[in-house]
Amino acid sequence: xxxxxxxxxxxxxxDDPLYASLLALMREELAPxxxxxxAGDIFDFLVGxxxxxxxRYADFFAExxxxxxxxxxxxxxxxxxxxxxxxVFSDLPNLRVVDEETEIDLPTKRIYVAHGDLVDREDRxxxxxxxxxxxxxxxxxxxxxxxxxVEWIGTRSSDASRKRAPRLPESRGPDHLDRLRAKFRDFAxxxxxxxxxxxxxxxxxxxxxxxxxxxxxxxxxxxxGFPRVHQSYVVFTEDEGLVRRPLRRxxx
Numbered sequence: 597x598x599x600x601x602x603x604x605x606x607x608x609x610x611d612d613p614l615y616a617s618l619l620a621l622m623r624e625e626l627a628p629x630x631x632x633x634x635a636g637d638i639f640d641f642l643v644g645x646x647x648x649x650x651x652r653y654a655d656f657f658a659e660x661x662x663x664x665x666x667x668x669x670x671x672x673x674x675x676x677x678x679x680x681x682x683x684v685f686s687d688l689p690n691l692r693v694v695d696e697e698t699e700i701d702l703p704t705k706r707i708y709v710a711h712g713d714l715v716d717r718e719d720r721x722x723x724x725x726x727x728x729x730x731x732x733x734x735x736x737x738x739x740x741x742x743x744x745x746v747e748w749i750g751t752r753s754s755d756a757s758r759k760r761a762p763r764l765p766e767s768r769g770p771d772h773l774d775r776l777r778a779k780f781r782d783f784a785x786x787x788x789x790x791x792x793x794x795x796x797x798x799x800x801x802x803x804x805x806x807x808x809x810x811x812x813x814x815x816x817x818x819x820x821g822f823p824r825v826h827q828s829y830v831v832f833t834e835d836e837g838l839v840r841r842p843l844r845r846x847x848x
Contacts, residue, residue: 597629597630597631597702597833597834598627598630598631598831598832598833599630599631599633599700599702599707599709599794599831599832599833600621600625600626600630600631600632600633600829600830600831601633601635601709601796601820601829601830601831601832602618602621602633602634602635602638602820602823602829602830602843603634603635603636603637603638603673603675603711603712603798603799603820604635604636604637604675604798604799604801604820604821604822604823605617605618605637605638605639605823605824606637606638606639606640606677606824607638607639607640608640609652610652610653610655613845613846614823614824615653615656616844616846617823617843617844617845617846618638618656619655619656619659620844620846621829621843621844622659622660622663623659624844625831625841626663626666626668627666627668628666628667628668629667629668630668630669631668631669631670631671631700631707632663632668632669632670632671633670633671633673633698633700633709633796634670634671634672634673635673635675635709635710635711635712635796635797635798635820636673636674636675636676636677636678636711636712636713636798636799637675637676637677637678637711637798637799638672638675638678639653639677639678640677641677641678642677642678642681642684643678643679643680643681644680644681644683644684645683645684650684657688660685660688660691661688661689663690664688664689664690664691665689665690667690668690669690669691670688670690670691670692671691671692671693671694671698671709672685672691672692672693672694673693673694673695673696673697673698673709673710673711674693674694674695674696674711675711675713675798675799676711676713676722676726676729676799679729679730680730681693695730696710696711696714697709697710697711698710699792702834703834704834705793705794705832705834706791706792706793706794707792707793707794707795707796707832708787708792708794708795708796709795709796709797710796710797710798711797711798711799712780712797712798712799712800712819713726713799714726715779715780715783715797715799715800716776716779763801763822763824763825764801764802764822764825765800765801765802766802773802776800776802777802777804780797780800780802780804780817780819781804781806781817783797784797784806784808784817785806785808785817787817788808788810788813788815788817789810792815793813793814793815793816794815794816794817794818794832794837794838795815795816795817795818796817796818796819796820796830796832796838797817797818797819797820798819798820798821800819801821801822801825802819802821803819803821803822803826803828804817804818804819804821805817805818805819816837816838818830818838818840823843827842827843827845828840828841828842828843829841829843
């Protein structure tokens with residue numbers, strides 16, 4: 597039994613090579629009894645129940661059904677580019693959609709996974725945008741309005757997020773990267789001290805990690821990073837612990 601986590605792929609369309617990478621991961625990595633966590637921003641835009649987008653990603657939905665029927669338990673954590681998704685996945689087996697985080701209890705270890713967009717509580721601008729796009733009004737709009745209108749909402753959300761945070765955090769300079777890592781590592785350490793053995797976050801696109809130890813316990817934090825650049829995802833097994841594995845690429 598293992599926990600497989602991927603986030604922040606930002607798939608642009610069915611012809612995106614990263615879409616083929618995601619499908620390959622689902623077909624080749626997962627086995628009955630595994631936990632599969634899609635930890636947000638899997639798609640650069642997926643908001644509400646849109647027939648056009650759902651048809652575009654039909655292979656993804658078919659694979660979710662297949663792995664669910666086989667006994668894989670999937671959790672989709674909504675990100676800042678993919679949200680209001682509960683109805684979209686409501687008929688798929690062994691799959692649940694959550695807003696912020698998930699906790700997985702294995703026989704001897706506890707795993708914590710979140711998208712990570714709520715780590716920085718001082719970023720009030722982003723938190724306000726997040727609250728607006730997750731509001732009941734926008735949720736109603738995502739299901740009630742024509743697909744073009746919903747796409748406008750998703751595009752505005754994606755553009756706003758992208759303007760506030762470039763694809764790679766190091767592009768904003770070493771001081772910004774140091775502050776960012778301090779916040780994410782501090783958040784992860786608090787989860788470790790709360791009893792979690794492995795902590796996986798995303799959102800900031802920083803391929804970072806840190807090991808913890810206290811009172812005879814050890815734990816590890818890994819950030820998924822930005823798979824489009826870093827070409828990896830995260831796996832936890834009780835034998836190996838929390839590690840990165842290479843993502844298959846189809847763009848060469």
